[in-house]
Amino acid sequence: MSHTVAEIAAALGLEAVGDTSIVVEGVAEPADCPPDRLAMAMKPEYAEGIAKGSARAAMLWGEADWQALGLEAAILAPRPRYALSALSAMMDPGQGYPAGIHPMSAIDPTAKLGRDVTVGPFSVIGADVIIGDGAVIGPQVHVGWGTRIGDDALLHAGAKIGARCTIGDRFIAHFNAVVGNDGFSFVTPEASGVEKARETLGDQGEAKGQPWARIASLGGVTIGDDVEVGAAAAIDRGTVRDTRIGDGTKIDNQVQVGHNTVVGRHTLLCGQVGIAGSVTIGDFVVLAGQVGVSDNIRIGDNVICGGSTIVLSSIPAGRVMLGYPAMKMDQHLETYKALRRLPRLSREVAELRKAVSKEDPSD
Incomplete structure (x- = not known):
């Protein structure tokens, strides 16, 4: 070097x-x-x-x-x-993964590997998988049935890619990243307390326990070129259509992307971001650490959400948001300053009430 x-x-x-x-x-x-x-x-x-x-x-x-x-x-x-x-x-000297196909890997005979592909020990490449030229598959990696991965991918040790995923060129998955696990989708025979509480904004009516039925994830995950997924991050597959991640998007460690979500191009999802299902996120968006996004919400292009922001409603393009619930950053800071003044204002109001009571002629 x-x-x-x-x-x-x-x-x-x-x-x-x-x-x-x-x-x-x-x-x-x-x-x-x-x-x-x-x-x-x-x-x-x-x-x-x-x-x-x-x-x-x-x-x-x-x-x-x-x-x-x-x-x-x-x-x-x-x-x-x-x-x-x-x-x-x-x-960068790299991770030192030895070149070639390790004899202790398991590659299905129907899988197609491109030129100069590396596969580490204890890795499993499933049936009908296609992996592009120059890809490096580290040790203990799993690539599921029918998945396609483009050229020059780097899957670090322990990464798991589920079945029927489509991934572009120069993809990086860090240690123990998971792409294509089933979505968290469950339903009850009758309207659940959660559904009722959402409709009424708090009242779930007569509480009635019900078992949860699992909804299988029939879709996959489609990822563009130059995408990076951090350690222990998870991207759920779609329920019917694919979950989608756009070109150039970077996903940090311990991020959760829910089923059916669409993330645009060149977006940053920082550590511990949690995105519920069926969210649409635009291009060039930045969600800072621990941002939470409720389901079925749209976030426009070039939006920035500061750390620990909780997004409960859609955000138009270009906004800078902060707080719980999310609001424009300048409004949040003004509200926060006012909140810090509340104890002093409360004391002042109490003193004024005492003064007014003493001056009242009826006393």
């Missing part, structure tokens, strides 16, 4: 200054950086740590005075964090 500063800068399309022949073998934080690593000092406050380490070269922001920082070379990036995306890919 050795590269000169000049080679790195050229690969990233950035400016290199100083002794660009310096060779680095990886990256490090400034205060802990040895001489053979590139220090990641992407902000002035990070650069303060350079003096504590032994870095000879660093990636810096565009206007940085690299010589004043005591460096011999630097890569100057107008948007350093964006440059880190390509740099980290360049420096």
